[in-house]
Amino acid sequence: xxxxxxxxxxxxxDAGWTDAPPRKGFFTDTSICIGCxxxxxxxxxxxxxxxxxxxxxGSSYDNTGALGASTWRHVAFIEQSPASDVLNRVGDSxxxxxxxALGTDTTKVDLGMxxxxxxxxxxxxxxxxDFRWLMASDVCKHCTHAGCLDVCPTGALFRTEFGTVVVQxxxxxxxxxxxxxxxxxxxxxRVGEKGVTKNEGIAQKCTLCYxxxxxxxxPACAKACPTTSIQFGDLDELRExxxxxxxxxxxxxxxxxxxxxxxPTDGVGGVGAFFLLLDEPEVYGLPPDPVVTTRDLPxxxxxxxxxxxxxxxxxxxxFAGGGR
Amino acid sequence: MSGExxxxxxxxxxxxxxxxxxxxxxxxxxxxxxxxxVKASPWEHDIPAYLFMGGVAAGSSLLSAGxxxxxxxxxxxxxxxxxxxxxxLSMLALVKDLGRPERFHHMxxxxxxxxxxxxxxxxxxxxxxxxxxxxxxxxxxxxxRRTLPGRLLGxxxxxxxxxxxxxxxxxxxxxxxxxxxxxxxxxHAAHRHLPxxxxxxxxxxxxxxxxxxxxxxxxxxxRRLAVAGAVLELAVExxxxxxxxxxxxxxxxxxxxxxxxxxxxxxxxGAVGAVLGRRSRLLSAVSGAALMAGSACLRFGVxxxxxxxxxxxRYTVVPQRERVEQHGRTRSV
Numbered sequence: 001x002x003x004x005x006x007x008x009x010x011x012x013x014d015a016g017w018t019d020a021p022p023r024k025g026f027f028t029d030t031s032i033c034i035g036c037x038x039x040x041x042x043x044x045x046x047x048x049x050x051x052x053x054x055x056x057x058g059s060s061y062d063n064t065g066a067l068g069a070s071t072w073r074h075v076a077f078i079e080q081s082p083a084s085d086v087l088n089r090v091g092d093s094x095x096x097x098x099x100x101a102l103g104t105d106t107t108k109v110d111l112g113m114x115x116x117x118x119x120x121x122x123x124x125x126x127x128x129x130d131f132r133w134l135m136a137s138d139v140c141k142h143c144t145h146a147g148c149l150d151v152c153p154t155g156a157l158f159r160t161e162f163g164t165v166v167v168q169x170x171x172x173x174x175x176x177x178x179x180x181x182x183x184x185x186x187x188x189x190r191v192g193e194k195g196v197t198k199n200e201g202i203a204q205k206c207t208l209c210y211x212x213x214x215x216x217x218x219p220a221c222a223k224a225c226p227t228t229s230i231q232f233g234d235l236d237e238l239r240e241x242x243x244x245x246x247x248x249x250x251x252x253x254x255x256x257x258x259x260x261x262x263x264p265t266d267g268v269g270g271v272g273a274f275f276l277l278l279d280e281p282e283v284y285g286l287p288p289d290p291v292v293t294t295r296d297l298p299x300x301x302x303x304x305x306x307x308x309x310x311x312x313x314x315x316x317x318x319f320a321g322g323g324r
Numbered sequence: 325m326s327g328e329x330x331x332x333x334x335x336x337x338x339x340x341x342x343x344x345x346x347x348x349x350x351x352x353x354x355x356x357x358x359x360x361x362v363k364a365s366p367w368e369h370d371i372p373a374y375l376f377m378g379g380v381a382a383g384s385s386l387l388s389a390g391x392x393x394x395x396x397x398x399x400x401x402x403x404x405x406x407x408x409x410x411x412x413l414s415m416l417a418l419v420k421d422l423g424r425p426e427r428f429h430h431m432x433x434x435x436x437x438x439x440x441x442x443x444x445x446x447x448x449x450x451x452x453x454x455x456x457x458x459x460x461x462x463x464x465x466x467x468x469r470r471t472l473p474g475r476l477l478g479x480x481x482x483x484x485x486x487x488x489x490x491x492x493x494x495x496x497x498x499x500x501x502x503x504x505x506x507x508x509x510x511x512h513a514a515h516r517h518l519p520x521x522x523x524x525x526x527x528x529x530x531x532x533x534x535x536x537x538x539x540x541x542x543x544x545x546x547r548r549l550a551v552a553g554a555v556l557e558l559a560v561e562x563x564x565x566x567x568x569x570x571x572x573x574x575x576x577x578x579x580x581x582x583x584x585x586x587x588x589x590x591x592x593x594g595a596v597g598a599v600l601g602r603r604s605r606l607l608s609a610v611s612g613a614a615l616m617a618g619s620a621c622l623r624f625g626v627x628x629x630x631x632x633x634x635x636x637x638r639y640t641v642v643p644q645r646e647r648v649e650q651h652g653r654t655r656s657v
Contacts (some may be wrong), residue, residue: 005438007656066359074354104594151505153442154427154433173430174423180365180506180634189366189423200421267654282641285356289644289656291511293505294438300501300515301437305444307500307519308493310556314527315386315489318548319394 004145006295011144015159023108023163023270024131025212026222026230028240029245030136030284031257035061039073042224046209047072050190050197060133066285067138069190072206073221076284079135111238136275137230137283139221139259140165140186140206144269145292148187148203156203161279162237163272164208174201184289208272219259235272242276254278260286267291353645355637362507364634370417372627375499376529376620377417379522379537381410383530383549384497385455389489392482392543399546401462402537404485406530407492408459411452424574448496451491458485498528509640510633511626513571517564520556521622527553528591529619535598535612540605547598547608550615554595557622558588569646571639574629581624590618 004014012020043205046230052070060077067074142164149157149165156172157165166186178187185273192200209219213232217223222232239262249257259273260281267290281288355361365371387399388403390396410622432449436442461481468474500522504515511518531550535543565572575584594614601607633639 042397046345046580062357068363078356133654147507149382150436150438151441153434153436153439153445154430156430169467171433172424173427175431175441176366176423177439177506179363180511180630181364182510183507185361185363185507188363190479204425207418263653263655264444264657265657267656269656271469280354282361282637282645283356284362285359285637286642287361290507293507296512296515297438297440297501297505300440300504300519303516304494304497304501304519307523310520311383311493311496311523311527312386314552315383315390315493315545315549317648318545318552319385319390321544322550324333 005150005291005297006145006269008269009144010163010251011146011159011165011269012161015105017159017161020163022234023233023272024233024235025238026139026208026219027242027274027276028137028139028233029229029231029276030134031229031249031254031276031278033075033135033137034227034245035075035077035135036226037064037075037135038224038226039230040064041193042076042220042236043073043206044107046212046220047207048198048224048245049204050192061155062089062161065183067186067188067205069173069188070202072139072204074138075238076134076136076138077284078136078279080132080134080279081130093177106291132282134278136277137221137225138284138286139207139273141184141268141274142206142208142272143292144264144271145291145294146268147183148205150292150297151177151181151292153177160208160210162208162213162250164210166202166207167205169199169202169204172202174203176203178203181293183287238274242274245276249276267295342391353638353641354473356642359637360635361637361640362629362634364511365506365508366423367421367627369624369627370421372624373523374417374421375623375627376415377410377414378499378527378531379496379619379623380452380501380529380616380649381407381414381455382451382492383526383553384533385409385451385458385485385488385492385495387530388458389485389590391542392485394545396538396545397541399534399538399542400485402534404455404458404462404481406533406537407455407488408463411448411455411459414447415452427531433478435447440505441513443500444498447494451488451495454484454488454491458488493523495522498553501652504568505624506630507640509571509643510568510638511630513643514564514626516567517560518626520560521564521626522523524553524555524557524560525591525619525622528557528594528615529553531598532594532612532619535608536616537612538606540603543608546612547602549599550612551595554591554598554618556616557619558591558595561588561622570642571633574632574636574639575625578628578632579627580628580632583621583628587621587625590621592618594618 049070060079062077064071064074147166156168176189187205190199192202218232222230245256256278261279262272264270356543384406388400406587431445458481461477487543497519500518503511505520527549531546534546594611597611601611
């Protein structure tokens with residue numbers, strides 16, 4: 001059993017794999033995502049994931065909502081315009097005292113007038129409007145220190161030889177502990193009709209296409225992505241590529257570009273599926289500073305042990321007090 | 325809920341009770357359409373019900389073992405039967421809450437110290453048979469006691485009851501770790517204190533059961549355990565909230581807030597009644613019932629508060645953002 005709760009490490013050898021292949025992962029470059037949702041569709045098709053409802057959520061083009069038991073890729077759509085920027089400015093200065101610190105500074109004027117030109121007619125810098133549309137395909141992070149895996153009481157969640165985290169459908173008994181343990185809100189228990197819905201009552205999430213990568217194939221979402229926003233490969237290589245991409249973007253003046261989850265010294269030991277973002281993580285619904293809950297578990301056990309001793313001592317004292 | 329993504333919203337700080345000062349100024353934060361960042365547990369009311377009943381069972385095992393050794397037959401009987409009933413209902417609740425109840429035994433495949441639920445499974449596996457044996461011995465009809473199995477059961481009741489009592493405190497305290505070892509903001513933020521709150525609550529509830537059922541001539545130890553538990557629970561809970569920042573808010577707001585206020589009132593009243601009712605069977609019994617109700621409210625209140633904290637992205641984002649502003653991003657090395 002591994003005792004490594006925290007800090008940088010290579011998860012597959014740490015979990016006991018000998019001769020593990022290089023750690024695999026995703027680099028999702030949101031700056032080139034076009035919001036086509038091919039990743040969502042390809043994932044559903046390949047993994048035979050049931051529908052998660054056909055509702056219109058009123059959140060831009062996002063009618064999927066969030067990652068969940070039946071949504072293993074989720075494309076977020078964020079519309080940013082000067083109207084919301086006014087609110088941003090108030091919020092940013094209240095939060096940080098520095099408007100530019102969050103990288104969302106845009107000093108623009110929106111006349112709010114409809115245009116007679118066709119959208120996209122104007123080209124070049126002059127044709128740009130004040131409106132910014134962020135799109136990002138979210139996925140299970142396959143953490144180095146995975147809270148879901150740590151707390152799973154059946155061993156249904158396991159670490160693969162590729163360093164990814166996968167649920168064994170025939171082992172999981174649907175205790176649901178992994179759900180609140182995930183600092184990213186990824187994994188969930190599938191709701192559906194008993195005996196009808198596939199894997200109803202069982203925890204479900206992205207497997208990084210364990211069945212495909214074992215055969216040397218690319219995961220369905222990355223394969224289907226038409227812009228290479230989703231890149232699959234050896235994590236080391238992806239990290240290098242991501243560094244270069246961020247440097248190039250900074251050189252182009254896009255100072256808001258930043259990597260998310262690539263750092264092996266962060267609170268979850270770095271993630272296997274990391275991102276290039278153009279705004280703060282919480283704008284995309286991601287936690288700004290996630291920490292695996294298990295980091296604090298040794299202290300929790302110590303406190304629980306002390307509390308148990310206190311209770312035992314209290315009971316002994318209650319009887320030692322004498323009297324009827 | 326703001327419909328505008330990537331915008332900052334202020335959640336009204338005006339709803340605070342008793343004119344308390346907010347522990348931190350209301351913070352601005354960004355979310356994605358106000359949707360949660362972390363997921364609330366899929367657990368239903370079976371889980372807080374288990375927290376309560378498991379606590380009653382644990383404390384009752386301690387009381388019945390002591391009563392057995394100090395010749396208090398009614399308190400012993402109450403404790404053993406209380407533990408048996410609490411344990412049985414706990415098991416039913418735990419299995420019912422599974423997504424696949426028929427696979428409950430998959431819990432026994434592994435033993436994982438990193439999983440409080442796995443540790444709890446093994447604690448209950450150790451505790452259950454002994455508590456069950458002692459409880460069954462009390463319930464055995466007199467005509468069966470003379471049979472060989474009946475005599476064996478009667479003979480094993482004391483060692484079984486004592487063994488259950490040794491494991492019982494772990495039953496009462498591990499459930500705190502079960503909740504706090506999650507990304508649920510209000511639960512995790514309570515991790516240094518919740519085990520003490522929970523053993524206090526278990527002591528108060530089981531002592532309360534003793535006061536409810538045992539005559540005055542036998543009730544002193546139950547009274548002392550109940551009052552000590554209630555004081556521990558109330559004092560540590562107060563201290564706990566003071567150190568939780570904004571994640572303490574869900575313990576005051578909404579349904580969870582109502583439950584927590586009810587818990588404090590019932591527990592305090594029950595403790596006072598237990599002290600004053602030393603010579604009154606009726607006041608002792610009423611106080612015992614109040615302490616049990618207070619414990620149940622506490623478990624449901626803490627559970628609901630955690631669920632509410634997970635559903636509002638504010639409680640995930642703001643503490644993390646503040647941490648980053650003050651100390652920079654979390655780094656392990």
